[in-house]
Amino acid sequence: MKAGYTLNGRYRIVRALGEGGMANVYLAHDLILDRDVSVKLLRLDLRDDPNTIRRFQREALAATELVHDNIVQVYDVGEENGMQYLVMEYVEGTDLKAYIKHHFPIPYQEVIKIMEQILSAVSMAHKHNIIHRDLKPQNILIDEHQVAKITDFGIAVALSEHSLTQTNTVLGSVHYLSPEQARGGMATKQSDIYSLGIILYEMLTGTVPFQGETAVSIALKHFQSEIPSVRDIDPRIPQALENVVLRATSKQPRDRYADVASMAEDLKTSLSPTRAGEVRFTPSEDDNGETKVLPASAIAAISEIDHPEETAQADVKSAAKPEKDKKKGRKFHRHPRRRKFIIAGSVILLVLLGILLGVGLFQPRMTTVPKVTGRTETAARSELVAANLKVGEIHKVSSSTVKVHRVVRTEPRSGTQLRRKSMVDLWISTGPKRFRMADYQGESYASTAAKLEALGFTVHRESVHSTSVPAGKIIQQSVTAGKNVVPANTEVTFTVSTGSKTVTLADLTDKTKAQAQSYATDHNLNLAFKYAYSSDVAKGHVIRQSPGEGAVVHEGDNVTLTLSRGPESDSSSSVDEFSVDVKIPYDSGSTDDDDSSNNGSSENLIQIYLRDQDHSLSSVYKQMTITDDTQVTLPFTVASGKDGAYKVVRDGHVIASDNHVTKN
CATH class of the missing domain: 3.30.10.20 (Trypsin Inhibitor V; Chain A)
Structure with missing residues (x-):
């Protein structure tokens, strides 16, 4: 898969991290939660193999059941374009195999610290009746803070899933394989403990206990040979610490620790001075002197490596003939052929019985999650129960494609193989997102x-x-x-x-004040008045305007008009001219939603009335709109000894007035 590809519209591939026999692992970035994750993608050449798919799904099932600080967490499971994938916690660091290579020799305290984390995680899995079956340093990650995390539950299996040995099938890595697995026997919790003992051996010595040219020869050594002494390699290792290795790697499961917690407790005190001088652990005598017989599958495997002397040891019982058989004369020669037929027939019969019993045990214990998307919650519950599954948590989720109260998806998804009576969570639609x-x-x-x-x-x-x-x-x-x-x-x-509307000013000269105000109202302009004596323009008519005719202004702009007082007379000298500054406060509360006249505007309509020589309180002197507190200057012309008056109206309400305005 190329970098940059976005899986399921969420996980963007950054780069490849590694390749395995079953899947490839990539570093990806979760676009929704903004974090780095690991994506394990089933190889394309295996996506049509039902056994591989089942194993891949079993890893997801096993890992999602386990939540532990020392187990790599699985965040998501899915399928896209026929590709099965797991989304897991990204651990930035290295695996334990590489860690041992680059840090050996590792201090004993550090060895114990790492092993205690591993043992804690395995103990958690065992409490859920899940056996890893492939514990090895390559499946243990160490981050930059020396935190160990177990991964790859691809061949992990729950104890309740089977009770028969898988004939001629050896699971797990051969260097860490328990003797019972090497014989083709069923893996147990003690099998994981054996693997843990080999991992501890490697951390203490830097190497695995058994080497060989073939996997079969290494497996035979696990079955036949005693574990080499770690103290022979490093005499400084305390006997109590070696005893942990020896007990965990005993050939017989009964001689190993009863559980992982017991091994952890023993390891915890292995460096204690109180255990100095401890005697070397010796397993009990096995099988009470009975002869060991390798199964036919093991004999066939041994024969492939051409070691006849080891083959002879595989069946001591058949090589040791009772003395009385030698005395039976010619009848003795007929027994070997007859025994071969009997053995062959017995093996075939046992294999057939094993297959039939295995099918009978496996098939009823597994079931498939039915497709219930689009169904009502009640119908979905019925179908899950019919498929021997239980309804887990009910989640509510919005959906624009699935009707209200119907199933959007399930977790695990439809088509997933599960153990009977497993929980399936439902996501129920609440309708489109609001x-x-x-x-x-x-x-x-x-x-x-x-x-x-x-x-x-x-x-x-x-x-x-x-x-x-x-x-x-x-x-x-x-x-x-x-x-x-x-x-x-x-x-x-x-x-x-669209902003203020522009207005091209007309010629307002020689217009009356009322005509000018009507024009200003029609074009949403604010007028300001000045006064001057004129013998050419009649009293109350416009002498001049600013801006002038043809000027382009915006709505709400001010236009100043100079009005005529008529010819100047002798009495004009007894007139006082002065101005008064008035602050008009803006009221945002006047634009309530129920005031339809405002149309959602945030303006105040202001009307100012004057009384002086040129104005009357019955007519508007100035009209304007404001959006903030505004100060205006009001001009007055009054006869000497007289007073003027003004009134300010905001949105129809008088907010200021003075009936005795005089020159200071």
Whole structure:
């Protein structure tokens, strides 16, 4: 698999970590949880082999049952395009085999520390009645903090799965194989303890106890030869520590530790001064003097390596004829042929019985997870019970493709081989995922629309001019903020500001004040007035404007008009001219949702009334909109000794007034 490929839309392959006989292992990155993981992918040439697939699935089943700090955790199991895969914890470090090679000799305390972690993990597996059957340094990872983690439960098996030996089948690595496995016997917890003893031997000596040209010759040594003394290689090793190796690797399972916890307890005190001078462990006499007989499968294997003297030792009983058989004359010569037929017939009969019994034991204990996706929870429960499975935890999950209250998926997935009465978890649909609508007023329309469309919304736009909201910003939304909706079924319309509308000013000279105010209202302009004497322009008419005719302004801009007071007279000298500054506060509360006249705007409409020589409180002096606190300057022209007045109205409410405005 190439780097960069994303498995199941989630695990992006980074690089290859290693290749095995059954699967290849890759470093990958979990895009959802943002962490590195190991992905074990069944080799393409084996994906159609049912036995390999079953073994691969058994590894997933065995590992997922075990949660321990010293066991590599399995996160996910799946299949894509016919490829079976496991997603596991990524351990950054090396395996114990390489660790021994690069760090030997390893201090005894460190050896015990690592072994205690391994023993703790195996003890956990044994408590779940799971035998690893392939314990070896290559299947033990050591991270940078010297934490050991056991991996590869590919040939692990639960004790309840079988009770017969797999004829002519030897599982596990031969250098760490127990004698009973070498004979083709059934692996037990004591078989794992034997392998643990060999691992301890290798950590203490840097090598395995038995070497040979073929796997068969090494297996025979496990069966026939005593484990070499670790003290012969390193005399500094305490006898108590060697005794742990000797007891764990005893030929007879009954002479080994009763369980892994006992081995751990013995190892823990092996360097204690109180155990100095301990005598060498010696296993009990085996078989009470009975003759050992290798099974036919072992004899056939031994014959392949052309060692006739070892073959002769395989069946001592057949070589030792009773003396009375030699005295039977010619009848003696007929016995060997007859015995061969009897032995051959017996072997065939036993094999057939073993096969029939094995099928009878294995087949009923395994079952297949049925496909219940899309079914109601009740129907799914019935099908699982019919398949001799139990319903585990019920999880609720949103789904846009599966109807409410129906099964989205199961864990383990459909088609997986499980032991009868195993638990299967169900994920039940709660319907499409709902989205809580946010308040997008004031947000950019472009980015908001893109985000919502990516979620599945249908987005519409309505454009309006606004003097208070910048162009491109959202003024209103059709779906209320806080409402939970299904994106795929929801249309939302945004009212978007295009900014202020531009106005080309008309010629307002010689217009009356009322005409000018009407023009300003129609074009949303704010007027400001000045006054001057003029003998050419009638009183109350516009003398001049600023900006002038033809100027382009925006809605809401100010236009200043100078109005005529008429010809200047002698009485003009008795007139006082002054100005007053008034601060107008902005009120955000005046734009409540129930005020339809505002259309979602955040503006205040301000109207100012003046009373002086040129104005009356019955007519608007100035009209404007504000979006913040604003200060205005009000000009007054009053006869000497007289006073003026003003009134400020905000959104129809008088907020300020003064009926006695005089020159200071």
